[in-house]
Amino acid sequence: MKLKSLLLATLFATGLTTAQAAEGELSIGTEGAYPPWSMADAVGNVTGFDADVGNLLCAKLEMKCQFVVQAFDGLIPALKAKRFDIIISGMSITEDRKKEINFSIGYAELANMFVAPKTSDLAGIKDFDSLIKALDGRKVGVQAGTTHAHYLEKNAPNADLKTYDTLDQMQIDLASGRVDTAFSDASAMEDFLAKPEGKDFQLVDVKIASSSDPTLGEGIGVGIAQENTELKARIDKALCELVADGSIGKASQTWFKTDISRPCK
Known part of the structure; x- marks a missing residue:
């Protein structure tokens, strides 16, 4: 009994659960409906950049990955409820989120853009101020609970925001004309x-860097429970190595055709 108690105390002190230590498994919460970041098929198999990062991380930590699909706006509550160990789901590091959970170092960053019909006057706009002004009264699609939604609430208060649970739902309304434009990361x-259904649309030629506004965060990071400080240290070290050796850059080339990895600071 004393030996078992000592083992449990050691596990909790390191921030690892008993199941993780016994099975060498890391459970990862991800949305599964945000291509090319995270896509889940009918039986729960997850592919995409997030899956590649998760698998690279698990290999570096010598643990087995288990992906758990969860709606994006439920990821943080589910992590806090210990439904999984970490979040890898294209999640930007923001001050509001850091009040709820901890984050790894930022390991990736991608520009954010609007898409609009080719026939729309929005399509020809090329500067930020004109774009924001043109959004007044327009129906703008964003995914609920994202930095994109918070960014527009702050910077385009006169836009008519329409929020969606998934990217697919937003794109259906965009294609059908129920919204005038939509805002997300450039890859989406x-x-x-x-x-x-996207053939009659184009990107608006105004790239908004995540670093341009605090609401867009400090890069993409791994979400970690606040008490798991030892796990955070191990993940930070592993991510820095995976960025430095080009593994994350190679994965991003596969899914985004460009290197979106972010060097450790």
């Missing part, structure tokens, strides 16, 4: 343009 918008 390019994914929409590559679909048949």
Whole structure:
């Protein structure tokens, strides 16, 4: 009994659960409906950049990955409820989120863009101030609970925001004309343009860097429970190594056709 108690105390002190230590498994919460970051099939198999990062991280930590699919706006509550150990879901590091959970170092960053019909006056705008002014009264689609939604609430208060649980739902309304434009990261918008329903749309030529506003965060990070300080230290070290050796850059080239990895600071 004393030995068992000592083992449990050691596990909790290191921030690892008994199940993790016994099975060498790391459970990862991810949305599964945000291509090309995270896509889940009918039986729960997850692919995409987030899955690649998770698998690289697990290999570096010598643990087995288990992905748990969860709606994006439920990821942080589910992590706090210990439904999984970490979040890897294209999640930007923001001050508001840091009040709820801890984050790894930022390991990736991607520009954010609007998409609009080619026939819309929005399509020809090329500067930020004109774009924000043109959003007044327009129906703008964003995914609920994202930095994109918070960014527009702050910077385009006169826009008519329409929020969606998933990226697919937002894109359906965009294609059908129920919203005038939509805002997300550039990769998600390019994914929409590559679909048949995106043929009559184009990116608005105004790139908004995540570093341009605190609401867009400090890069993409791994979400970690606040008490798991030892796990955070191990993940930070592993991510720095994976960025430095080009592994995360290579994965991002696969999914985004560009290197979005972010060097450790």
